[in-house]
Amino acid sequence: MGLRKKNVLPGFGLSLGYTVFYLSLVVLIPFAALFSRTAQMSFMEFWDTISSPRVVASFWLSLYTSLSAASLNAVMGLLVAWVLVRYHFPLKTLVDALVDLPFALPTAVAGISLTTLYSVNGPLGKHLARWGIEVAYTPLGIIVALTFIGLPFVVRTLQPVLEDLDVEIEEAAASLGASRMKSLLYVVFPNLLPALLTGFALSFARAFGEYGSVVFISGNMPMRTEICPLLIMTKLEQFDYIGATAIAVVMLLVSFMMLFTINLLGWWSRKRTSSAA
Amino acid sequence: MKEASGLKNISVLCLISFLMVMGLLVSCGQTDTDRTLLNVSYDPTRELYADINDAFALDWKNRTGQTVSIRQSHGGSGKQARAVIDGLAADVVTLALAYDIDALASKADLLPASWQQRLPHNSAPYVSTIVFLVRKGNPKGIKDWDDLVKPGIEVITPNPKTSGGARWNYLAAWGYALKKNNGDENAAREFIQALFANVPVLDSGARGSTTTFVQREIGDVLLGWENEAYLAINELGPDRLEIVNPSISILAEPPVAWVDRIVERHKSRDLAAAYLEFLYTETGQDIAARHFYRPRLETVAARYRDRFSDIQLFSIEEVFGSWKNAQKIHFDDGGIFDQIYEDSEALPDRS
């Protein structure tokens, strides 16, 4: 049935009004400050700042490590959420509880622990090094840190939707003769897709801006393992606020575009499933 | 209807707790001592100022009868300077380099540009230098700067873009190379390039580098403040580490200043000035020396003579003219440090 044009529900004005008000207060005004600071520089200065080789290199690094981490989290997060909601196994509650911890742990602590574990003489890194895989102080290390901090997003976005998914739909599909695989693929998955996309987008967006944990494990080598937020920090260190905000604005636009696309995709997939249902 | 009243109770509870929280917030700013002072400092001075503050509070109490409580803030030197520029109400700043205090004058006009002339010895009550920390027994036989650019030696230093201490490291190496090559800048640049080609990790701060070197056991030699090297040995393992003194190094002068605009507002100029002058007294100098900062006062220096080895030291003015100059040529965006890495495709790939 989906959403309809004529709506009998009350509270539209109040809820949307408050939403927009609070959004302006907490998000939009602060962003205006950011953009107005960037507007103090001419376009050429802006372009010179953001097109310098180090900025470009760090930008690509941030982009591809965040995308890898978010993809890994999307696949594995779907699995974890499914297992946690649908199956029973010992210590499930504990595992469920632990999923949130990457949020609660200060990012610096996460970075330090991961570096301890994955550096060449750490308990895990030692074994990986034997296979010729170096994790700490390489882009792979950045991916590990970003996977850790983005882990709860996909799981926690999918979980409520899965909890709420009517098993009846699956039963119906089964009684109509669909195989389990088919009903999962064509009935369950489309319902999860919007939430999965959201989780992916959030995990990506969070990873893209992450600083605290990455600086420990990346090694911060210019042109090789230097992430975008670190460059913002180095600009600030030189009291170059405008240069810092220039990079910030570019990062912001990229994640905004990314989130917007994914929200559109989610909206489109919801529309498709609701019209199919 | 039971549930509805339950909900009402919950919302009332929420409201009450919210108001309590707001009340707490409002009452947060008050303190109960006679006078307070905020000292905004850089990272390695935590232990030093913990002792100085106790000693000064005692001294001030004896002299005036007032109880004084000194609040401390520590962080990277540049970051701390930025916080003060942005409004952190520091009565006194005790930072790693003069450039950062200059910024308080030039960016926000918080103190006069001539601040460095107000206290003796360029407003630096204690000095330090850059030394090498190596593993016990010095397995790679590192003796002087030239050993750092040999192939196969891994050097650990923080990132000069984000760490004040790392800038001293870099400038010390540059100064050595200049002296050795009779002022040939190109040779110095090659030396620096070779040195940083041997650096596998650039942590964002000095203590991060120490952890990388000591805890993760990465690298053969750590460049750092003399006082930090001694602290690392004492805290992390006298049996694992030792110090190597290079033949030449830089005279690192961490300066102090009171911040005029803020002490005027807090009416704390007398206290701030007394606090900084205390650093120059026999007691203050003795505490500094105990924390492995080289004292200025001859009598104290004599007492701790065998603690600090004789290294030929050059000052930043001698070699670089001024901090502003050094910062602009070497560390600002597009400076020599950046150029080294942007040409880095020429370097052998280590990874």
Place this chain on the structure above:
Amino acid sequence: MESIHLNVRSHRKRPHSSTTEPKTVQWLLIGAAMAYLTLFLMIPLGTVFYQALEKGVGVYLAAITDPDALSAIRLTLLTAMIAVPANLVFGIAASWAIAKFDFKGKNLLITLIDLPFSVSPVISGLIFVLLFGLQGWFGPWLQEHDLEVIFAVPGIVLATVFVTFPFVARELIPLMQEQGSEEEEAAIVLGASGWKTFFWVTLPNMKWGLLYGVILCNARAMGEFGAVSVVSGHIRGSTNTMPLHVEILYNEYNFAAAFAMASLLAMLALVTLVLKKIIEWKTARDLSLLDDAETAVEENG
């Protein structure tokens, strides 16, 4: 039609042979999920607790009862206590507007709500410096009136509110969209008031999302480091939150104490989860009462 829908809720969790996988597949999937969680989550967490307790329980207790540590704990709890309710109210309003109504610019609004996620913590701190710092928009005015925002508690709270802004809304929106609004419409048609519909129909329906949202929001509010670090000023005993205190201890080579504080943060997150379980259990009881009431209403009507 709609009244039948109301009761579906209570039956949905029953396992059924046609809606689950064979045991072996289940265990394979569980195994894969656990391997992933172990590698990326449990081992790193294990290290934290290991390092925290390495020097013994005495050191651990001393670390968390140190006056500076206690003041950091107080500040962290205070910050979370303000940030979470503020974002909770917002989250409910936003998800109601977005999930129940159609309007132009909805995708843009959702994206704007997500925006604080995508902002590097470094930038979120910087933004508040640009607003309230001495060189910023409101800084000079605030100083004239002797008001402290940045480098004081209000700045820390603001930065935390900003960073945790989307959590509740983001949990609720997909959930409420997936649920549709038939149940609320039915209630309204049957004559219930808007608030009543909200408390009796919507709120019980979204309890899962709401709880997850609050838990995430709370965990992040307590654990936020980057943004808070920029606006805190790091004054010992007054503007240090727990994550900042961890950093301080770590930088003092006091590794055991640093990890002790970190483990405390981890345990605070666990406490919220225990609370979640309690609420869950209570709601389940209330819901069954509610269902009984509804059945009675249907039978009478």
